[in-house]
Amino acid sequence: MTQYVLACRSLPGPAGATPMVLLHGGGGDGSTWDELAPRFAQRRPVHVPDLRGMGRSERTGPYGMTVFRDDLLALLDRLALDRVVLVGHSLGGFVSFLATLAAPDRVEALVLEECPPPVPLGIPVPTGLPPSAPYYDREIRPAVLETLNGPDPRWWAELSAIPVPVLVVAGGPTSFLPQDVLAKMAARIQAGELVTIPVGHLVHPEAPDAFADAVETFLAGR
Template identity: 30%
Template sequence: MMIHESTTRVRGLDLAYTDSGGDGVPVLALHGHFGRARAFAALAAALAPRYRVIALEQRGHGHSDDDGDFSPDAYLADAAAFVRRLGLGPVVVLGHSMGGVVAFRLAGRHPDLVGALVVEEAGALNRSPEVPHPVLDVRAWPRRAATLADLRRQVESRGVPDAGYFLESAVEHPDGWGFLFDHDAMVASQRALIGDWWPDWLASSCPALLVHGLDSFVLPTAMAREMAARRPGTTLREFPGCGHWVHDDDPAGFARVVRDFLGTAVANEA
């Protein structure tokens, strides 16, 4: 399956996105901090042709512009404008981590744009002590390295067990290998996401799937279960042996639960 890469103008910014194409039900996919749109390529292949996965590269990530505003409201406004720009609503919205918060806020603030919701590893409360480390401080990470392997080594030497997720945003520049994201901006963006998002989580009524890795260091299991219990129409799927990146730890299992959920949710919406 060919994934098409495109750019569109949204709220004064050039935002990149990928599109699996076809005539399937549109699914807007939103990555987390430090992520890329292409993180959803495997999911797009697994869901095709019934579903068309359109993954937005959010502001300040990948090849998308930013204007210095990394507030949660800025991400939310981008997502709403993007859906309207492409004339897709209502869509299924799927988000991972920070993208999951954007997704459920979009469902709550713009219910006309969202028909069903898939949230992977995004909590309704993002602050200490419930989340021990809500900010990964990357300001001391290298800006450039001689090789990709050296960039990995330097990042992992700073306490990251596996830098693979972050290296998806690494590219070769004229002066060496470095990340597409700005280190200071990512710290500011994470800090802006600290807060109580329970009102937004509870604000929508569309069918929702909450995916949780039982080994996650970001979303506590007790919180995931409380989120599912307090929001009507929410299905919780827990993955033993998986951490914060369930879609990477168990891509086949993740695709299966998403496909099963959408098979019911989209049919009911229709």
């Protein structure tokens, strides 16, 4: 079987620094990181993929959280990235979380920006395509929401076993995600930290400077 290959753009950074991978949220693509990727690349190489079925990546199923996870790990292999900093927004955060559970030795640090916690969320399945993503495969959304509404219960239990530093970035009361559960998720992780930037679900697009400062402070303090 031919392995699925994610579209990915890379920005060079200082030699010897741990590379960073930026994962976008559902209904978007890697362009959501256009403002911040060059800033992060001042300190490290940065890689910005488009998840399966989104952006420049082929619209080829199957879709699902564990599929996205495996695509990400395959990308690390293809780029010969032994160890990375993973930064994921929303869907990308959930994928980064699953990749860390599956291969903790590949992850130096993890940033979860408005990441849906692995508890049943009861999100209704909407119809139509997100207006922000003209190349978004409509089959993605129901597959993703099936997992968010019925996650593997082991994932919440395994939060306490994550061995790497984790920054949970919450968007505050205007986010649709349960902020109290995000706080509990951060507290459950051994080396978990919580920061709230109260701009809603789209933290890094709405408050790029505050988000970048929070990430860099977290990484500098590891």
